[in-house]
Amino acid sequence: MSKNFKALPIQLSDKLIAEIKEGNSLFQKPVKENGMPAFVKPINPTTGKGYSAMNALALGMQRRDDPRWMSADAARYAGNWVKEGEKGTLIEFPKTSDIQAIRTAEGKTIKDDKGVTQTKTVEFEKPQQGKAFLFNAEQMKDVMPLQEFLAKQEEGQTLSPVERAEKLIEDSKAVIIHGGQEAYYDKKRDAIFLPEKETFENETKYYLAAIHQLAHWSGHESRLNRPMEGKFGSQDYAREEMRAAIAGILIGGELKIGHNFGQKDAYMSSFSRILKDEPFEIAKASRDAQKIANLLLGIDLKREQKQSTDIGFKKGDEIAYLDTTYKVLETHKNKSIKVEDADGTRKVLKPEYGLYKSLLEAKANPREPEMELDEGRGQSEEQNYQMER
Structure with missing residues (x-):
């Protein structure tokens, strides 16, 4: 492996800093020029499972319209093929076992009568960090048309994105007080304050504002118990805003309602400074954002x-x-x-x-692998170690 290889959180932080400077990060640009959401929740089309927050960000930042992501091996097993010249996107995941070749005492691989190398599954004593390169369905041949795939995904879903957002807010049982001009969460009163719905540009923006405040609400000591003592303008305050913003991206992707970090201008310089000084903070913020999303979506x-x-x-x-x-x-x-x-x-x-x-x-709530254990095999180490810019 290259000595210049950067861990995923560092790559992700570097890319976010560059995008924030250019004004086109997910925090700043929730909608692409083609009118599609800037973030589309990535999923493995074979297993139907999604990816955890940091990997979802890494994949979502590629700005693909198609949500389907898998490794070259997984695609081949599914009868799909990665197009020649395409570059993969790096993700990391907890790995509890590995498939290794069976070797002789001299180190030579053992093969069967057909010349196929024999393998064994080795269980690790402690989880190790696994890496894999994933490819989007747009980078593949012979895949199911996107509209057909999305139609299958929505089978049985009777609620619209706005109705799902409304249900999420109702199910939270949070105290929401309407009135005034500002949206905010008061930790001491454990209450959310929102302007009246009709004062928003549209219904969707009202629900996105409510979801953002619910993300803060989740940090109360009776729920996820996050440190939320920083004053406005402080780095601690910005860290909490980063968690709420990422959670809004994840929840919006799940509900298919999109996201909108309305206070983006006030925090971009703070986000950049945090990511530059502490690049691994994006991993911590992503983990907390995943907990927020899980709580509000009822997963846990x-x-x-x-x-x-x-x-x-x-x-x-x-x-x-x-x-x-x-x-x-x-x-x-x-x-x-x-x-x-x-x-x-x-x-x-x-x-x-x-x-x-x-x-x-x-x-x-033990961390579960976000993909099949063999999904990282067969990936060339020269395939895009640095995230695409």
């Missing part, structure tokens, strides 16, 4: 119920969280635990600690 309801009833720690637990894995070495009667991370650092965590709560949530 059953898992949260399970967590509240029977999830706890036990000795030997290994929990993947952020960019490392924590192993539980000891548990105590007061529910505190002693853990060790992948670097060998040990610490005692009490139930009131933020990391304790995060690990409990990570255990209840």
Whole structure:
């Protein structure tokens, strides 16, 4: 692998900074010149599954109208073929196993009577970072026409995008107070304030404003419990806005209502500064945005119920969280635990600690691979290591 290879968060941050400077980032330009949404939720057409937030951003920033993404191998298995000369887009995912060639003691591969290399599945002790290059359906031959695919996707969906947005807001049970000229969330009162619906340019913009404020609402201590103490204009305030903006992109893509970060001009310089100084912040912001989207879309309801009833720690637990894995070495009667991370650092965590709560949530909601484990195989290391500009 090239020594100049940059991790996906760094590539993503670099590209976002450049796009913000040019004024055409997803935060600034929610609609393309052809009238299509700037972000289309990417999915694997074979499995029907989507991709987690940071990968979804990486794919969505390619500005494709077609939502279908998969590796060259997966496309070939599905009877499709990547067009000659096309470049893939890098994604990263937690990898728990690998398919490897069976070799002799001398290191030679073992083949069957037909000359096919024999393989075995190797399970990793700890999740490792996997990488793969994906291609959009627009880059492939012999794919189902887009309109036919989208029609199949919408089968059984009786609500329009606006109706789905209205239902999401109603299902949240958030306190929403109408009146005034500004849209904002008051954490102390745990209430959202919105101008009257008729004062918005159209109904869609009203719902997008409401969804953005619901993203902030999700950070209350009774819900996702994010730090939200920064004052307007501060970097901490901008970090929270970045999370809400990314969540709005994800939710808008899911509902097919689009997105609109109405306060874009006030935060672009702060976003650029954060991404330049701390490029891995985009990974953290994306993870938080995924949690926001999951909460508001109702994806995690059953898992949260399970967590509240029977999830706890036990000795030997290994929990993947952020960019490392924590192993539980000891548990105590007061529910505190002693853990060790992948670097060998040990610490005692009490139930009131933020990391304790995060690990409990990570255990209840383990990260799942976003693609088939063999989807990264067969990809040339020379295929677009740097994200397309």
